[in-house]
Amino acid sequence: MQFRDLKAQYDKYKNEIDAAIQEVINNTNFIGGKEVNMLEQRLADYVNVRHCITCANGTEAMTLLIMAWGIKEGDAVFVPDFTFFSTGEIVSFRGATPVFVDVDRDTFNIDTEKLEGSIIKVLREGKLTPKVIIPVDLFGLPANHIEIEKIAKKYNLKVLEDAAQGFGGSIKGKKACSFGDAATTSFFPAKPLGCYGDGGAIFTNDDQLAELLNSLKVHGKGDNKYDNVRIGVNSRLDSIQAAVLNVKLTAFIEHELEDVNRIYQLYTEKLKGIVETPIIPEGYLASFAQYTIKLKNKEERDNLQAKLLEEGIPSMVYYLKPMHKQGAFAQYEYDDSDFEVTNELCDTVLSLPMHPYLSKEDIVRVCNSILKILN
CATH class of the missing domain: 3.40.640.10 (Type I PLP-dependent aspartate aminotransferase-like (Major domain))
Structure with a gap:
């Protein structure tokens, strides 16, 4: 996959x-x-x-x-x-x-x-x-x-x-x-x-x-x-x-944007109540560069990622480190307490396979694996 x-x-x-x-x-x-x-x-x-x-x-x-x-x-x-x-x-x-500036958690x-x-x-x-x-x-x-x-x-x-x-x-x-x-x-x-x-x-x-x-x-x-x-x-x-x-722009317009949103719906239906799934505000449409879930803590996130990899399911963490903690910005003074949400997200987010050509079978496989690992 x-x-x-x-x-x-x-x-x-x-x-x-x-x-x-x-x-x-x-x-x-x-x-x-x-x-x-x-x-x-x-x-x-x-x-x-x-x-x-x-x-x-x-x-x-x-x-x-x-x-x-x-x-x-x-x-x-x-x-x-x-x-x-x-x-x-x-x-x-x-x-x-x-x-x-800190971000909105949802x-x-x-x-x-x-x-x-x-x-x-x-x-x-x-x-x-x-x-x-x-x-x-x-x-x-x-x-x-x-x-x-x-x-x-x-x-x-x-x-x-x-x-x-x-x-x-x-x-x-x-x-x-x-x-x-x-x-x-x-x-x-x-x-x-x-x-x-x-x-x-x-x-x-x-x-x-x-x-x-x-x-x-x-x-x-x-x-x-x-x-x-x-x-x-x-x-x-x-x-x-x-x-x-x-x-590729023709393909994107003709079906790819619609396809990733269909995949988003399927992922969300199967993962609802198991993990925190992406929230799309009313009136918004996402192009889903990533499908990113939130786990309870860093230990649960890291364990899930490791177990998924053992089953041949790739995942990514965007992002491991906040901007205000990057070494290249060390000369600036920031109060870590001003970035409560970002600090939490860096420890809890995990992005799952996401692209217009992802099959329903692969989505089901990913979701079933997550359910099995977290239970």
Whole structure:
């Protein structure tokens, strides 16, 4: 059994994927070109924003935005404590200060009450200037963007939606990657929409921002790549990855998002009352980058993971360590008591196999094993 079965997906779309890759090879147009242009237009249409700017990976997508907004030393950027390292990393990379915020126990996403409290605290201390909120759509569930945008407006902050795991999710029909001032996603292979290497994208309705990003991602180019008007980076999505993503985007739209939600329902029906299953608020749709359960304590979680592995069932822990305890952020002072929920989640969460090609038989096998082990 695979945790996320990319081979099953490839087997289903082998002819289309192989043909798409071969066309790029035949045309020898490996950087830019029609595949990238087509993908950007399709992604923008799907999310319902004016601009999609592809780039090398999801981390650089966020970095490019922080660069474009001029975030620098002395600025405060608010980041959930329970997420992958890169969301905080890109803040420190630009010399700004990440301010970590505890999360909601039910959704795993940034706690909006604690977010506002953190903003007020930074303003009172007067050492940093609050500039940006980076809510993460963790495990495929959009953050509480409605409330976050109200808070951002109140304190004149920008919002960068980190939808690396969230592509395909929505709130009352409004798609992930369309919230905030701009949004980013990742095409890392294991993501809801993944390529066969690294890739990322930025989404925005801001015409000027899109123009700036298209310059920054190609060495700060002006009219052409040999006319350099600013300091930028080299961060482009290659044409083979775009060709793969064009095939996979069709599959994602046609059935994969629906399939993972069907699998979510089946998992939840069978595990209800045995473990704490994911909670999807009313009006929300998740794309289920992961299906994450909660156990009673670390001992029970670790024992379950070990026993599942003995039975050939893979599982993963996202995340073993909170952001505020990462060694790379050791220079910042944090009160551990401010992160009660994140500390608990790091000891109790376990993600089960989840992908659109997971069979009903495999789901039943996983659930029966969990029931047997915990009883």
